[in-house]
Amino acid sequence: MQKDPHISIGVVAKRTGVAVSAIRFYESIGLLPAIRGPGGRRLFARSVIRRVSFILISQQMGYTLEEIATLLDGLPQQRTPNKADWQKLSREFSADIDQRIAQLTRMKESLSSCIGCGCLSLKTCKLYNPGDNAAQQGAGPRYLLGGSPEVKQ
Amino acid sequence: MQKDPHISIGVVAKRTGVAVSAIRFYESIGLLPAIRGPGGRRLFARSVIRRVSFILISQQMGYTLEEIATLLDGLPQQRTPNKADWQKLSREFSADIDQRIAQLTRMKESLSSCIGCGCLSLKTCKLYNPGDNAAQQGAGPRYLLGGSPEVKQ
DNA sequence: ATAAAAGCTAAAGTTAACTTTAGGTCAATA
DNA sequence: TATTGACCTAAAGTTAACTTTAGCTTTTAT
Numbered sequence: 001m002q003k004d005p006h007i008s009i010g011v012v013a014k015r016t017g018v019a020v021s022a023i024r025f026y027e028s029i030g031l032l033p034a035i036r037g038p039g040g041r042r043l044f045a046r047s048v049i050r051r052v053s054f055i056l057i058s059q060q061m062g063y064t065l066e067e068i069a070t071l072l073d074g075l076p077q078q079r080t081p082n083k084a085d086w087q088k089l090s091r092e093f094s095a096d097i098d099q100r101i102a103q104l105t106r107m108k109e110s111l112s113s114c115i116g117c118g119c120l121s122l123k124t125c126k127l128y129n130p131g132d133n134a135a136q137q138g139a140g141p142r143y144l145l146g147g148s149p150e151v152k153q
Numbered sequence: 154m155q156k157d158p159h160i161s162i163g164v165v166a167k168r169t170g171v172a173v174s175a176i177r178f179y180e181s182i183g184l185l186p187a188i189r190g191p192g193g194r195r196l197f198a199r200s201v202i203r204r205v206s207f208i209l210i211s212q213q214m215g216y217t218l219e220e221i222a223t224l225l226d227g228l229p230q231q232r233t234p235n236k237a238d239w240q241k242l243s244r245e246f247s248a249d250i251d252q253r254i255a256q257l258t259r260m261k262e263s264l265s266s267c268i269g270c271g272c273l274s275l276k277t278c279k280l281y282n283p284g285d286n287a288a289q290q291g292a293g294p295r296y297l298l299g300g301s302p303e304v305k306q
Numbered sequence: 307a308t309a310a311a312a313g314c315t316a317a318a319g320t321t322a323a324c325t326t327t328a329g330g331t332c333a334a335t336a
Numbered sequence: 337t338a339t340t341g342a343c344c345t346a347a348a349g350t351t352a353a354c355t356t357t358a359g360c361t362t363t364t365a366t
Binding site for chain 2: 322323324325326331332333
């Protein structure tokens with residue numbers, strides 16, 4: 001008899017550092033696959049540890065669980081993800097990290113050229129008006145940050 | 154008679170692109186200073202527009218409103234913040250952006266050397282065990298991410 | 307054999323950051 | 337002057353991501 005390939009929720013928790021209640025929650029929203037053993041207990045494949053790690057790292061990157069679920073949909077459901085599967089996800093991630101770094105770099109530049117310069121004229125401020133067209137629309141900082149200027153009430 | 158140096162909540166909203174209800178909320182938690190005009194309406198100094206911009210940008214950086222409040226405490230309460238005041242905040246910010254960039258860079262390296270490599274052995278994975286000592290403690294990814302391995306239930 | 311440890315479910319609670327709703331006041335305009 | 341638009345307050349609602357509570361069952365260890 002060889003050892004059971006499945007692990008209990010407690011083991012997943014211990015191995016990942018995530019609370020049992022969180023693992024249970026992840027399973028409940030379909031983020032982690034589990035089968036049930038006799039007595040109704042959750043049984044996880046060992047690969048969920050890697051999956052949980054991926055979730056944690058993605059969260060650190062600012063992804064929501066919903067987005068993470070979409071990312072993980074790229075992994076095969078039928079078989080245990082292999083090297084190539086994880087590499088594919090990894091490449092997508094790397095590209096995303098690069099984008100974030102670029103965004104932060106832009107933000108730093110804007111910061112020193114606007115708030116940093118101490119200019120008090122909003123009309124000439126790059127941070128407020130990244131493109132000159134923004135000024136016409138009377139847009140605020142949100143405009144720079146990707147949102148469209150729409151005011152409610 | 155010269156023009157009133159104060160602006161209404163609607164103007165603040167329009168200039169910043171932030172909803173009126175949000176401005177009201179910010180004032181309610183002490184993030185934005187306001188006095189009351191006849192009839193009980195909020196009157197803001199023009200400098201709150203800059204303050205709101207700072208809040209938005211900080212939020213983008215991942216700061217909570219509580220942290221932002223602390224940052225803004227560095228600004229003078231008695232007078233309108235001047236060039237030097239904003240420059241000081243800006244410098245602190247730049248340093249923070251640098252740190253975040255460094256963190257992302259580290260993450261990218263870990264990613265390609267661990268998940269990217271497709272290794273399935275958790276024991277030798279850098280991402281799981283940034284320092285070799287982590288392995289002894291049976292720590293999960295949380296460990297890498299700054300948390301201490303503590304499992305409840 | 308029995309007691310403690312680990313698990314289970316369902317439902318309610320928590321925090322952040324706001325928005326929505328309801329009901330009323332004040333002020334600029336046709 | 338009448339009405340519309342801007343504002344006000346207080347309280348409840350919203351979403352994400354979990355945690356806590358309560359009460360019960362199943363394993364595992366002594």
